[in-house]
Amino acid sequence: MLQGLGSSAYWHETSQRVPNPAVTGRHDVDVAIVGGGYTGLWTAYHLLEADPSLRVAVMEREVIGFGASGRNGGFAMTLLDMGLDQLRCNYGDARAAAAHRAVATSIDEMGATVAERGIDCEWRHGGLMTVATNRGQLERIERDLAAATAMGLDGIRPLNADDARAEVHSPTYLGGLREEHCAVLHPAKLVRGLATVVEEMGAIIFEGTDVTSMVDSLGRVRLTTPAGAVVADQVVLATNAWASQTEWFRHKVVPLYTYVIMTEPLTDAQWDAVGWDSHCGIEDKRNFVHYYRRTVDGRILWGGSDGVIHLNGRIAARQDRNDGVSARLERTFRRTFPQLSSVRFTHHWGGPVGITVSFMPMFGTLSDGRLHYGLGYNGHGVAPSHTGAKVLRDKVLGKSTDLTDLCFVDSPEPRFPPEPLCWISAELTRRSLLRQDARFDRGHGSGSMDPLLLRVMKKLG
Ligand SMILES: Cc1cc2nc3c(=O)[nH]c(=O)nc-3n(C[C@H](O)[C@H](O)[C@H](O)COP(=O)(O)OP(=O)(O)OC[C@H]3O[C@@H](n4cnc5c(N)ncnc54)[C@H](O)[C@@H]3O)c2cc1C
Incomplete structure (x- = not known):
């Protein structure tokens, strides 16, 4: 079942769970959740915490954590895929600050739940250091710091080059910022631990269960699977990158493959x-960030650098590795830490994330009111999926709250054009972002967005 992940996925090697059986026959529930990643499981968690009498089923095509939730870098961070400066420009001070605070609150709540429920996911609340490795990145960080002050956010402070290099010794650091709200964790242990918790709370989890259709059934929704069906009053779609394969989200979400490599201890x-003696996570300020962290057994996970979009949004097991990206990741690792030139890499893997035109996640309800969705986190969904799951809880329960008023809820998301224009424009955007990263590295350009990219985004929007 874990085809493609194989032994390369370190997180899966180091966390065990015996999969549940698939759906057979007919099951009646109040809420059916499609997708067994963080979004689906946190939604089940929040729903059952709010109302333990609810009958909740989670339906997962492969195994719990098969998607990005079992493969990611394990950074629970406040980022919503854009810097604070950009978030503030797009949504204004109040809405940007509300979104940032909601995700920061989620990180605290996730830490508390992990502790209270005994989820052994190697949770380490060490904060985040964002570093600049060239002048353009430094300007971006300065703008984010100014935005944080203007929005009245706490827990964020500047670092000069000496501060940054004192924390972690890399000759490439020119300065940065330190944010307290960030934890690193073992992603597969979190998603599988959460599955155990929601089962204890009363949810039924079906694995090896491909939901092949959702149709109206006498005012309820019938979710068909190869060997049975679940009939539900309400449905939550939590399939992230795979949502691009549904008629509703075909032109709103595009799968992008992103990759990591991991060292020996x-x-x-x-x-x-x-x-580097803390568990602080580190990111640089490229468009295609590099992010890296320690594991509890003394390895470094190193990810980012590039992303790959396939024609027609193809998602396939053979894309789970990419030798070109892996080689580029290794080169930037060695440039960042020349003192680790002899360290070997033992693992490499990747997975699909859902990209949106706005670079923001999408939460909402489809027109007949029974199908709610939460997806399209771009590169950053570990903590936002916890926030989004509370939004989905409120939507299922029919409540309007501060959470359902957040800037990424019920907002009209622009569409990508049909294929092959979709792939061409996504590819143009990707190349434009990479070109800007390279220009910054050569010491040219400012921290603002590439003019070509701005034109592409304007066209798409
Ligand atoms: C390599 C990598 C590194 C990353 N690093 C970070 C990081 O450090 N920090 C961060 O914040 N984010 C990171 N992300 C992104 C983050 O992992 C995701 O945003 C998050 O896990 C999304 O969770 P999800 O539950 O919405 O989706 P997923 O975890 O992708 O789950 C969707 C599930 O739906 C299932 N599914 C699809 N179709 C069907 C169907 N028809 N029937 C039943 N089930 C179906 C899939 O099998 C899958 O398990 C990373 C992603 C990758 C790939």
Whole structure:
């Protein structure tokens, strides 16, 4: 079942769970959730916490955590796929601050739930260091710091080059910022631990269960699977990148493959040479960020650098590795940490995330009111999926709250054009972003967006 992930997916090697059986026959529930990742499981969690009498079923095509939730870098961070400066420009001070605070609250709540429910997912609340490795990135960080002050956000402070290099020894750091609201965790242990918790709370989880159609059935929704059906009053679609394969989201979400590599465990001498003794996560400020973190067994996970979009939004197991991206990741690792030139890489894998035109996630309800969706986190869904799941809870329960008023809820999301224009425009955008990253590295350009990219986005919007 874990075809494609194989032994390369370190997180799956180091977390065990015996899959549940698939749906057979007919099951009647109040809420059916399609997708067994963080969005689906946190939604089940919040619903059952609000109303333990609800009958909730989670339906997962493969196994719990098969998607990005079992493969990610494990950064629970406030980022909604754009810097604070951009968020503020797009939504204004009040709405941008509300979104940031909602996700920061989620990180605290996730930490509390993990502790209270005994989910052993190697949760380490070490904060985040965003570093600049060239002048253009430094300007972006300065603008984010100004935005944080203007929005009245706390827990964010500037770092000069000496501060950043004192924390972690890389000759590439020119400065940065430190944010307290960030934890790193073992993603597969979180998603599987959460599955156990929601089962204890009363949810039924079906694995190996492909939902092949959802149709009206006497005022309810019938979700058909190869060996049975679930009939529900309300449905939550939590399939992220895979939503692009449905008629509703075909032109609103595009799958993008993103990749990581992982080192062997470092020796004590190697850790001393890097000086990185906390569990703070690190990101740079490229468009296609590099992000890296320690694991509890002393490895470094190193990810980002590029993303790959396939024609017709293809999602397939053979895309779970990419030797070109892996080689580029290794080169930037060695440039960042020349003192680790002899360290070997033991794992490489990737997975699809859902990209939207606005670079923001989408939460909403389809017109007949029984199908709610939460997807399209772009590169950052670990903590936003917890926030979004509370939005989905409120939608299912028919409540209007501060959460259902957040800027990424019920907002009209622009469409990508049909294929092959979709792939061409997404590819143009990707190349434009990479070109800007390269220009910054050569010391040219400012922190603002590439003019070509702005034109493409205007056309798409
Ligand atoms: C390599 C990588 C690194 C990342 N690093 C980070 C990070 O460090 N921090 C961060 O915030 N974000 C990161 N992300 C993104 C983050 O992992 C995702 O945003 C998040 O996991 C999305 O969760 P989800 O539950 O919405 O979707 P997913 O976890 O993708 O779950 C969707 C599930 O739906 C199932 N499904 C699809 N179709 C059907 C169907 N028809 N019937 C039944 N089931 C179906 C799939 O099998 C899948 O398991 C990363 C992603 C990747 C790939």
